Amino acid sequence: LKFFPIAFLIAVILFIIKHKNNSEFIILWTTGVKKKVIVNLLLLSAIIIMIFYLIFSIFLTPLALSKSRELLSQNQFNSFLPTIRSQQFSDSFKDLTFFVEEKIDNEVKNIFLHDTGKSLNRFSSKADNVDSTTIIASKGVVEKKAIFLLDGQIISYNSSKGKNEIIKFDQLNIDLNQLKTTVIKKLKLQETSTLKLLNCFTNIKNNLALCNNETKKEIIPILMRRLVLPAYIPIIALISSFLLIKNYNLFLNRVSIFFYGFVLLVFIELLLKYTGTNEFLKYLYMTIPVMTLIILYPFILYRISK
Secondary structure, eight states: OTTHHHHHHHHHHHHHHHHHHTTHHHHHHHTTOOHHHHHHHHHHHHHHHHHHHHHIIIIIHHHHHHHHHHHHHHOOOSOSGGGOOBTOOEEEETTEEEEEEEEETTEEEEEEEEESSSSSGGGSTTGGGOSEEEEEEEEEEEETTEEEEEEEEEEEEETTTTEEEEEEEEEEEEEOTTOOBOOOOSOOGGGSOHHHHHHHHHOTTOOOGGGSHHHHHHHHHHHHHHHTGGGHHHHHHHHHGGGGSOOOOGGGSHHHHHHHHHHHHHHHHHHHHTTTTOHHHHHHHHHHHHHHHHHHHHHHHHHHHO
16 A cells, blocks of 8 residues: 555556547547546546545555464464575574575575574583573474484583583484464554554543553554545646646646656655654644645646636
């Protein structure tokens, strides 16, 4: 949804330019169709798209994101293999960092495992005193939630004594069932329903943790994006309608009109970030669509009537 306004701008401008180049609009003008009808049609299309945008931004997108987060938090990993990437350090699991130099199917080479969560401290003779465990091996085979290592060594570090215990091995089988993924289970603000976010401002006695003053500064831009940003879509349609005016002025050619629309989208995107920290910018963001519509629509109708 974030790139939808710019996509709409490009689509409308290309639509008008294509029909002008093919002289299709001239056929309409000669049959008695007024330009006002085309402007109203573009505006009506923008309003319909705005309604669909509101449905997605207010209801469907937060719901889908929250459901995805819920599924990810409930499901445990089924296999260690998909998390392995050649020549890349990975921290997909809590307190465990691993690296493999080469991966072919389920076989890996030059493996490095570093555990700070004491999941692998059982391989040390003094497991209770181990702060971190590092396992290095030349080869290995991964099978679901286990990894079988060959020709390596286990390095256990004790911070209180400042010593390392090194144990060499020919074969080592590691059970990874105890590992926990680093998936964040708590819902982010973007994944929280719109009604809950609005409740922070409508319910004075709200005691929800996400409704503190600092969090409200982050909630306001999210609500602005969901509720107010779609109102700029009809404005984009009106700006594109300037292409219907027969004008060879430098300020109303194809490039200039696209530039106006693009600058507007960049401006509102930048302005959106500060709506949570500045009251004036917040109300400015909400009033721009209304004021622009009141000014642009009569002006366009006046120009095309000439």
